[in-house]
Amino acid sequence: MLSPQDQLTELVRSLETQQHVFTTDPLLVTEKMQAEEGKPLQKLHRRASRIDSNGNLARVLGKIDGRIKGIMVIMSIVWCVSGFLGLFTLLQSNVVNFFYVLVCLLGFHTIMLGGWLVMTLINQGRQSPSWFANFVSPSYLIRGKDDVTKAAVDLYERQLQHSGMRWYLGRFSHQLWLATLTGMMFAIIFLLIVRQYSFSWESTLLSDQALIGLTNVLGWLPSMVGFDVPDSAAIVQSRLVTEAMPLSVARQWASLLIGSLLMYGIVPRAIAWAFCALMFRRKKMRLDIKLPYYQKILNFWQRQVVDADDFKEAPAPVAPKATVRAGKKLVALLEYPSEQDNWWQVGLDAPDNDIDDIENFGIVDDRDDMDRLTTYLEQHPVQVLLGIHSQALPGRGTLRKLDRIANAAKHGLIVQLLNNESTDTDTIPTPTTNANDPKNPQAVRYQQWQTALAARKIGLIANS
Known part of the structure; x- marks a missing residue:
C-alpha cells in the first residue's frame, strides 16, 4: 500500500x-x-x-x-x-x-x-x-x-x-x-x-x-x-x-x-x-x-531557478602582451606581404638609427622559406617578430608554421597583427570589438588569433 x-x-x-x-x-x-x-x-x-x-x-x-x-x-x-x-x-x-x-x-x-x-x-x-x-x-x-x-x-x-x-x-x-x-x-x-x-x-x-x-x-x-x-x-x-x-x-x-x-x-x-x-x-x-x-x-x-539571471559568460581567451627584449631582432611576414615597408617599426617602437639591430627576413611561406628560417635561428640567438596579415587564417598549416618558428627562436617569438591598408573596411579590430558578431568577420578572425596565441603563450603586440 x-x-x-x-x-x-x-x-x-x-x-x-x-x-x-x-x-x-x-x-x-x-x-x-x-x-x-x-x-x-x-x-x-x-x-x-x-x-x-x-x-x-x-x-x-x-x-x-x-x-x-x-x-x-x-x-x-x-x-x-x-x-x-x-x-x-x-x-x-x-x-x-x-x-x-x-x-x-x-x-x-x-x-x-x-x-x-x-x-x-x-x-x-x-x-x-x-x-x-x-x-x-x-x-x-x-x-x-x-x-x-x-x-x-x-x-x-x-x-x-x-x-x-x-x-x-x-x-x-x-x-x-x-x-x-x-x-x-x-x-x-x-x-x-x-x-x-x-x-x-x-x-x-x-x-x-x-x-x-x-x-x-x-x-x-x-x-x-x-x-x-x-x-x-x-x-x-x-x-x-x-x-x-x-x-x-x-x-x-x-x-x-x-x-x-x-x-x-x-x-x-x-x-x-x-x-x-x-x-x-x-x-x-x-x-x-x-x-x-x-x-x-x-x-x-x-x-524560477532556470530563468534566474545568473548566467556568467566565460571570458574570451586573450593573448599575453608581447615583451620586446633588448638585442638583435629578426622580423618576418607570415605568408602575406605588407604594403608598408617598415611595418615592424611601430611594433618595436624602433627609431631609424636602430635599424642595424633588426634583420628583415622577408616572407615565410613555403617549405624552403621555413628551412632557411629555422637554419638561421639555430645559428643566431635573436628574438623573432612575426607579422601576420589580416587576411591570414589560423588554420592547421599556418599554426604548424607558427609552432615551428616559436620552437626555433631562442629569445622568443612575438606577433604583430597587421592592418590591411588597401581598403577602409578591412581594419584589424580592437580587443573590445564583439568577436561573435557574424556581421564583422574581421572581429571573428581577430579573436581566433587571440585564442591561438593564448593557447601557445605567444605575446601579441597591441594595435596602436
Whole structure:
C-alpha cells in the first residue's frame, strides 16, 4: 500500500486528470508553492493537502483503509476464538493422549507453514494473487457514485494488484495463524488451571525406547527456554494410563505441551510474519513522480531557478602582451606581404638609427622559406617578430608554421597583427570589438588569433 500522504497525492492526480472540481483551485496552489523550499515529494504532499482543504478526500481514503483493517481485526478475533473453542473441545477428557493432541495442534499448521515456505522459494514471480484482490476489493466495502469515491476505490484496487501485495497477503495469513495458535494457547493454560489432566501415549509399533528418544528430541528446543521435559521413568510410566497419574509427572507433560506449542507453533509463525512484514516494507509501492503529471508540476516549480539571471559568460581567451627584449631582432611576414615597408617599426617602437639591430627576413611561406628560417635561428640567438596579415587564417598549416618558428627562436617569438591598408573596411579590430558578431568577420578572425596565441603563450603586440 502507498503511505497515506502518497495515497492523497495520487488521488488528487487521478481526480485532476478527470477534470474534477476541487474546493481549492490546484493551479492557484501550484503557483503559490513555486517559491517554497522542500524536496519534490514533500512539496507534492503539501500541494495535495492544500488542494484537499476541506479534508473530504482524506476522509474517503481513511474510511476505506479503516474498513479493510477492521475486517482483518474481526477475522483475527474469529480465528482466535475458533482456536480456543477447538482445543477446548479436544481436551474434554481427563486422560489425554499427548502425541495425539500435539499432532492435532501442530500437524496441519506445520504442513501449511512448510508449504508456504516452499512456495515462497519457488514462486519468484511478482504478481499478487488475483483472488486476494477480489476478496478485499474496496468496492464491497464502500458504496458511492460520486467521483471521489470511485477514484478512491480505483486507487485501492490498483494498489492491490501491486507485486508487493504477495507479502501483504503472507503477513495477513500468518496473522490469522498466530491468532489461532494464541487462542489454543489460552485454552491450554485455562484448562490446565481449572482441571487436572493425566497424559498418556499409545503405540502398536513403537517401543518404550523409541518413545523416549522421540520425546527427548521433541523436548530439546522447549527445554532450551526453561520448559520441563518428562524423564525416561515418567515416559515409561505414562504408557496406557487410564486413571490419575502423579501430579509431578502430569506437570512435566503439560509443560512440554505448552513449550511445544510455543516453540514449534507460535515462534516459527511469528518469524514468518515478521519476514513478510519486512519484505512488504521493502517492496512497498512508491509514488512515481516520473509520471508526466508530476514532472509538469516539478518543472513549473523549477522555472524560477532556470530563468534566474545568473548566467556568467566565460571570458574570451586573450593573448599575453608581447615583451620586446633588448638585442638583435629578426622580423618576418607570415605568408602575406605588407604594403608598408617598415611595418615592424611601430611594433618595436624602433627609431631609424636602430635599424642595424633588426634583420628583415622577408616572407615565410613555403617549405624552403621555413628551412632557411629555422637554419638561421639555430645559428643566431635573436628574438623573432612575426607579422601576420589580416587576411591570414589560423588554420592547421599556418599554426604548424607558427609552432615551428616559436620552437626555433631562442629569445622568443612575438606577433604583430597587421592592418590591411588597401581598403577602409578591412581594419584589424580592437580587443573590445564583439568577436561573435557574424556581421564583422574581421572581429571573428581577430579573436581566433587571440585564442591561438593564448593557447601557445605567444605575446601579441597591441594595435596602436
